[in-house]
Each structure stands twice: as structure tokens, then as C-alpha cells.
Amino acid sequence: MTPMLETQDVARHFDVSRPLIQRLLAREGRRTLRAVDGVSFAIPKGSTLSLVGESGCGKSTVARLVVGLYPPTRGRVLFDGQDLAAARADRRQRSRMQMIFQDPYASLNPRWRVADIIAEPIRAFGLIEGRAAQMERVGELLTQVGLSPLDGQKYPHEFSGGQRQRISIARALSSNPEFLVCDEPTSALDVSVQAQILNLMKELQARLGLTYLFISHNLAVVRQVSDRIGVMYLGRLVELAPAETLFTTPRHPYTRALMEAIPDLEMTGRARTPVGGEVPSPISPPSGCAFHPRCPLANARCKAEAPRMLPAGEAQVACHAVEEGRAAA
Amino acid sequence: MSLLEVKNLRVEFPTRRGTLVALDDVSFAIAPGEVLGVVGESGAGKSMTGAAIIGLLEPPGRIAGGQILLEGRRIDNLPYEQMRRIRGREIGAIFQDPLTTLNPLYTVGRQLVETMTTHLPIGPGEARERAIGWLEQVGIPAARERIDSYPHEFSGGMRQRVVIALALCAEPKLIVADEPTTALDVSIQAQVIALLKRLAREKGTAMMLVTHDMGVIAETADRVAVMYAGRIAEIGPVREVVKHANHPYSQGLMASIPPLDRRVERLQQIEGAMPRLSAIPKGCAYNPRCPHAFDRCQTERPDLMPAGRTEAACWLHAEGSAR
Numbered sequence: 298m299t300p301m302l303e304t305q306d307v308a309r310h311f312d313v314s315r316p317l318i319q320r321l322l323a324r325e326g327r328r329t330l331r332a333v334d335g336v337s338f339a340i341p342k343g344s345t346l347s348l349v350g351e352s353g354c355g356k357s358t359v360a361r362l363v364v365g366l367y368p369p370t371r372g373r374v375l376f377d378g379q380d381l382a383a384a385r386a387d388r389r390q391r392s393r394m395q396m397i398f399q400d401p402y403a404s405l406n407p408r409w410r411v412a413d414i415i416a417e418p419i420r421a422f423g424l425i426e427g428r429a430a431q432m433e434r435v436g437e438l439l440t441q442v443g444l445s446p447l448d449g450q451k452y453p454h455e456f457s458g459g460q461r462q463r464i465s466i467a468r469a470l471s472s473n474p475e476f477l478v479c480d481e482p483t484s485a486l487d488v489s490v491q492a493q494i495l496n497l498m499k500e501l502q503a504r505l506g507l508t509y510l511f512i513s514h515n516l517a518v519v520r521q522v523s524d525r526i527g528v529m530y531l532g533r534l535v536e537l538a539p540a541e542t543l544f545t546t547p548r549h550p551y552t553r554a555l556m557e558a559i560p561d562l563e564m565t566g567r568a569r570t571p572v573g574g575e576v577p578s579p580i581s582p583p584s585g586c587a588f589h590p591r592c593p594l595a596n597a598r599c600k601a602e603a604p605r606m607l608p609a610g611e612a613q614v615a616c617h618a619v620e621e622g623r624a625a626a
Numbered sequence: 627m628s629l630l631e632v633k634n635l636r637v638e639f640p641t642r643r644g645t646l647v648a649l650d651d652v653s654f655a656i657a658p659g660e661v662l663g664v665v666g667e668s669g670a671g672k673s674m675t676g677a678a679i680i681g682l683l684e685p686p687g688r689i690a691g692g693q694i695l696l697e698g699r700r701i702d703n704l705p706y707e708q709m710r711r712i713r714g715r716e717i718g719a720i721f722q723d724p725l726t727t728l729n730p731l732y733t734v735g736r737q738l739v740e741t742m743t744t745h746l747p748i749g750p751g752e753a754r755e756r757a758i759g760w761l762e763q764v765g766i767p768a769a770r771e772r773i774d775s776y777p778h779e780f781s782g783g784m785r786q787r788v789v790i791a792l793a794l795c796a797e798p799k800l801i802v803a804d805e806p807t808t809a810l811d812v813s814i815q816a817q818v819i820a821l822l823k824r825l826a827r828e829k830g831t832a833m834m835l836v837t838h839d840m841g842v843i844a845e846t847a848d849r850v851a852v853m854y855a856g857r858i859a860e861i862g863p864v865r866e867v868v869k870h871a872n873h874p875y876s877q878g879l880m881a882s883i884p885p886l887d888r889r890v891e892r893l894q895q896i897e898g899a900m901p902r903l904s905a906i907p908k909g910c911a912y913n914p915r916c917p918h919a920f921d922r923c924q925t926e927r928p929d930l931m932p933a934g935r936t937e938a939a940c941w942l943h944a945e946g947s948a949r
């Protein structure tokens with residue numbers, strides 16, 4: 298079956314040069330930041346792929362690429378087998394995808410009432426006729442995210458951070474999308490409301506076959522929702538594996554380091570080990586494998602040659618040590 | 627003596643439909659070097675408590691009762707200018723929304739330098755060096771190269787780290803941090819937490835840390851306050867509240883933490899939703915959702931009372947309780 302979404306070697310670079318005068322004074326050239334640099338994955342219909350990785354590794358940029366907010370610098374994005382740009386030009390196709398943004402404040406129009414914010418996609422795509430019927434649907438959505446239909450009459454600034462995040466979730470769900478990109482959708486929610494939202498997302502997936510691209514720093518949450526997980530490092534995928542496989546047998550040295558850094562709720566006093574070494578600059582990434590300055594298994598080959606994604610068990614891993622069998626399981 | 631003392635704080639929002647009580651009788655204290663974690667239902671009033679302390683309640687919200695004392699001195703009734711000087715110099719604020727703190731028109735470096743030259747006896751050159759140092763401490767890679775970037779050129783988590791650096795750079799005595807680590811990956815989070823704990827230990831900086839991340843709470847906080855519907859439901863030492871909560875809401879909250887070591891079909895959640903401010907039930911505000919509710923809960927509002935090794939606002943712990 299055609300995957301809901303596929304990216305083929307997709308990249309997005311940003312020009313972060315300083316203004317011309319300063320460049321001339323400092324005798325420096327243009328500078329390019331490779332936020333995403335050659336990422337390929339496919340998300341089968343009805344499944345969830347999660348992206349994890351250090352802050353700044355390019356997750357939100359991937360999210361923006363797959364819903365067409367950034368055109369790719371290189372590579373292709375296919376939505377249900379169709380080139381994304383063509384799909385975006387078609388209103389019916391466009392209504393099949395929605396995004397929950399990382400920053401719920403920036404994505405809600407402060408001058409609109411919440412009911413109108415949530416109803417906007419319904420109106421834009423002409424999904425429900427008549428104000429009364431639209432408002433009924435809005436009330437239902439508000440209830441689903443743990444707010445009250447009466448809250449629709451208020452403005453965004455009258456809500457707490459987590460309440461606003463729930464408003465943006467209700468808005469994203471309002472057009473009954475088939476593909477939903479969720480960038481940190483529950484980061485502002487307490488654990489009980491978070492559980493409600495995650496249960497709702499799972500239930501919608503089971504009932505209506507929704508497909509999710511899910512981004513979160515909370516690995517416990519990621520474990521609950523994902524079918525597969527992609528680990529990103531400095532603009533590239535370094536490991537792509539079925540969710541349980543990733544947690545039980547992480548293979549890439551960076552994935553392993555990430556797991557060690559998870560906070561310890563049990564309060565056993567286990568020291569949490571931050572990933573060692575300096576976070577590299579995405580403007581001048583290290584040569585070869587970008588993880589080599591921080592990797593305990595790095596050798597000469599790692600400094601010279603960038604590893605490719607290769608199958609390793611049920612996973613795909615980009616690491617010379619894994620390929621050479623040097624990384625003990 | 628406590629560095630910060632909040633006594634019977636009440637915050638109201640007058641609206642056309644009547645007055646909403648957003649905070650009702652909130653009291654707690656924080657000692658120098660102590661970290662008080664604040665958790666609770668989304669919309670419970672955590673950010674509102676922080677905003678009241680730093681004197682930035684959004685109108686028409688106003689303090690309608692109670693007192694806030696910093697080193698024994700009242701700060702809840704100071705004129706705007708005086709409060710503005712205290713904010714930044716004595717109280718550092720990290721807001722939930724990094725975009726509201728950062729000025730999109732100025733580079734990150736300029737914002738740090740201006741904050742330091744305003745509040746500390748140093749010049750711009752020294753301030754710029756320190757700014758680079760702070761950016762490094764909060765884990766911005768290539769800080770020297772990126773100090774002249776604008777906020778929109780940073781990722782969500784990087785902007786949040788800039789906000790943290792801004793709050794810390796004037797070396798305040800009290801830090802009010804609202805969700806400072808939510809946008810950060812676990813590794814940077816560990817680094818930022820280590821930094822905050824070091825400041826608490828070495829400089830005696832006190833902190834009110836609002837977060838939904840129980841892992842961060844477990845690691846950083848000395849005591850925890852659990853809020854529900856504008857009130858403190860439970861307060862006590864971190865280990866007790868997380869592991870042996872005495873208030874039914876805290877118990878439900880802790881049970882909802884997603885497990886890391888396995889996948890479950892359906893996550894535990896507390897059924898129902900928190901009441902709206904305009905419809906807070908009589909008696910205990912948690913009674914419609916509480917599995918232990920009994921007669922008294924529908925009529926009388928519980929205040930904090932000793933419960934196990936914490937204090938909980940729950941009639942189950944009243945002396946001679948029906949249970």
C-alpha cells in the first residue's frame with residue numbers, strides 16, 4: 298500500500314550569513330546551516346512515526362517540510378504517493394493534513410474567539426454548512442480535549458499555557474485530517490491531561506486510521522504512541538527502528554547515550570548522564586560521522602567517512618561500528 | 627528566614643459575568659537555596675501564582691487579598707517602577723512562553739548585554755563576554771559564533787535556553803521559572819538542571835519551579851506543591867508527594883505518569899475535567915472527580931492539614947474523620 302507520507306533524501310538549508318558589510322569587514326564568506334540534510338523515511342497509513350533527538354537537530358524543520366511550510370532545498374516529499382507541492386495546491390488533498398505546532402501561542406490568532414479559531418478549518422474546507430452545526434462540532438472538540446463548549450466564547454489570552462495547547466489540538470482535529478503532524482503536542486500539559494490527549498489520539502487512530510508524525514522530547518510518551526521511531530542527530534537520521542526494538546536494543550551510540558540521559562523518576566539516585574562532549578555547531582558540522590567528537594567508539598574511519606543507513610536486525614542504523622560489528626549489542 | 631513568603635494570596639478577575647477567583651488562599655514559603663516544585667492540573671493557577679509574585683498579573687487580574695514578602699519586605703503593593711527594578715535584579719523570571727520574553731527585533735547578544743548593564747555594575751565589553759559564557763552554560767553550541775543571531779534563527783529549545791540565560795545573568799536571589807525545561811531534550815535538560823542546582827547550592831538562589839515533568843521535579847525540587855482549581859491541594863517533601871501522595875488528586879496525577887519501561891494499551895488518566903473558574907463546586911473542588919468523596923466534601927471546603935508526612939487539603943485526613 299502507498300505510504301501516507303514519504304520523504305526521499307529531503308534537505309533544508311538556511312542562509313545564516315551576516316550582513317554584507319560585516320562579512321566584508323570580517324573577511325568571511327556566506328554561511329549555510331544544514332538544518333535537515335538528507336532524510337528518508339516512509340510512514341505507512343494508520344501508523345505513527347516519532348522523531349526524537351537533541352534540541353536543534355532538525356525535527357521541527359522536518360515537520361515543516363512534510364506539511365509544505367518550507368520547500369525542500371533538495372529531495373522530495375510524497376503525500377499519499379503524490380508530490381507534496383501538487384497535493385498542497387489541491388484543496389481536498391490539503392484538508393487531509395494538519396499540524397499541531399510546537400509553539401501553541403504563535404499559532405492562535407489573538408483577536409479571534411476560540412470557537413472561530415477551531416471552526417476555521419471547517420469553514421475553509423467547507424466541511425460543515427451552517428453556523429449552528431459548526432458550533433456543535435466545535436463544542437464536541439472542546440469537550441474531547443478536556444475544555445468546555447462554553448470556553449469557545451473566550452479569547453486565547455484568557456487561557457493557561459496547557460489550555461491553549463489543547464485549543465490548537467482541537468483546531469487541528471476539526472477538519473478530520475487523515476495525516477497529523479504533532480510537534481511536541483503535550484509538552485505544556487500536566488500528566489493527567491496528557492494521558493487524556495494521548496488516549497484520544499490512540500482512539501482516533503484505532504477508529505479512523507489516522508497517521509501521525511509525532512515529535513517529542515519525552516521518551517516515555519514516545520514509547521506509548523509510536524510504531525516506529527527515528528533518531529535524528531544534526532540534521533540526519535542515525536537510527537530508524539520499530540519502537541520496542543529501539544527501547545530494548547538501541548544500536549547507534551547516540552541512541553544509547555540519549556537513553557542514559559532520561560530523568561530518573563524512581564529517585565534511586567542513579568546519576569543521569571548527559572550525552573558527553575560539546576554539542577557541535579550545525580554551521581560547521583564535524584567531518585565524517587557528525588557524532589564522532591562525542592562518540593566512545595569513534596575511530597579514524599568515522600572522522601573521514603560519513604556512515605550510510607544500513608539494515609541492522611529490524612532497524613536501520615548509520616554507524617560504522619555497528620556495521621563492522623564493533624558495537625557490542 | 628524565608629526568602630519568599632506568600633500568605634493567603636487571592637487573585638481575582640473581574641468580568642462582565644461576575645468575578646472569577648483564580649487563586650484562593652494560596653500560602654507557601656521558600657528558603658534561600660531551596661527549590662519548590664509546583665505541579666498540578668493545566669489551568670490550576672501555577673503561572674498565575676508566578677505572575678503575582680513578579681508583579682506581572684495581566685489586567686484585569688488583580689491581587690485581591692493576602693501578601694507577598696521578599697526577605698520580609700512586602701512586594702505585592704509596590705509602585706510599578708520600584709517593582710520593575712526588583713524584577714530582573716532580585717527576581718529572575720523564566721516565562722512559559724519564550725517568545726514573549728525575547729524581543730524579535732534585537733539579537734540575542736544585545737538582549738543579554740542590556741539586561742546585565744542595566745542591573746550589574748559592568749560595561750558592555752565585560753557584559754558581552756559574560757553573555758557568551760551564559761550561553762555556553764545553558765548549552766548553546768558555538769555560542770561565540772551565534773551570539774549575534776536573532777531569536778527566530780534559533781530552534782524552540784535554543785530560544786528557551788536564551789530565556790533561561792536572560793533570567794540568570796543578573797544573578798537574582800529568587801528565580802520564578804515557569805516550565806523552563808519543557809522544550810529541551812533530556813540531555814540539555816540535565817545540563818540546565820545541574821546549572822540551576824549549582825546556583826541554588828553555591829549562591830543560595832531560591833527557586834519556584836513550575837513544571838509538568840515529574841522527572842525534573844524528582845531530580846530538582848526539595849519540596850513540591852500540588853495545585854488544583856486555584857488552591858494548593860498538597861504540599862510536602864518531594865519524595866513523599868511523588869511516592870506517597872496523601873491527596874486523592876495528587877494520587878491520580880502521579881498514577882497518570884506514562885511508564886518509561888513498557889508500553890501500555892491505555893494510559894491511566896483522571897476521569898472528567900477540572901471545573902471552570904466560574905463553576906467551582908461547593909465544598910472540596912475535587913469532589914465531582916474524587917473516588918473517595920463523602921458527605922462533608924460536598925459542603926465544607928478543606929484547608930491544608932497534616933496528612934502523613936505532607937499537608938493535604940482533604941477531609942480524609944481530618945481528625946475524627948468519618949473514615
Ligand SMILES: Nc1ncnc2c1ncn2[C@@H]1O[C@H](COP(=O)(O)OP(=O)(O)OP(=O)(O)O)[C@@H](O)[C@H]1O
Nearest residue numbers: 311332352353354355356357358779780781782783
Ligand atoms: N528560519 C531559520 N533560519 C535559520 N536557521 C534556522 C531556521 N529555522 C531553524 N533553524 C536552525 O535549524 C536547526 C534545526 O532547527 P529545528 O527547529 O528544526 O530544531 P528542533 O529539532 O525542532 O529543535 P527543538 O527540539 O529545540 O525544537 C537549528 O540549528 C536552528 O537554529
Ligand SMILES: Nc1ncnc2c1ncn2[C@@H]1O[C@H](COP(=O)(O)OP(=O)(O)OP(=O)(O)O)[C@@H](O)[C@H]1O
Nearest residue numbers: 454455456457458459460668669670671672673674
Ligand atoms: N486573562 C485571563 N482572563 C480570565 N481568566 C484567565 C486569564 N488568564 C488565565 N485565566 C484563567 O486562570 C486560570 C489559571 O491559569 P494559569 O495560567 O495560572 O494556569 P496554569 O496552572 O499555569 O496552567 P498550565 O499548566 O496549563 O500552564 C485558568 O483557568 C485560566 O483559564
Ligand code: SF4
Nearest residue numbers: 586592599616617618
Ligand atoms: S560512525 Fe563512528 S563516530 Fe559515528 S556513531 Fe558510529 S562509531 Fe561513533
Ligand code: SF4
Nearest residue numbers: 910913916923940941
Ligand atoms: S476532601 Fe473529599 S472530595 Fe476532596 S479530595 Fe478529600 S476525599 Fe476527595
Ligand SMILES: [Mg+2]
Nearest residue numbers: 356357399782
Ligand atoms: Mg522543534
Ligand SMILES: [Mg+2]
Nearest residue numbers: 457458673722
Ligand atoms: Mg502555566
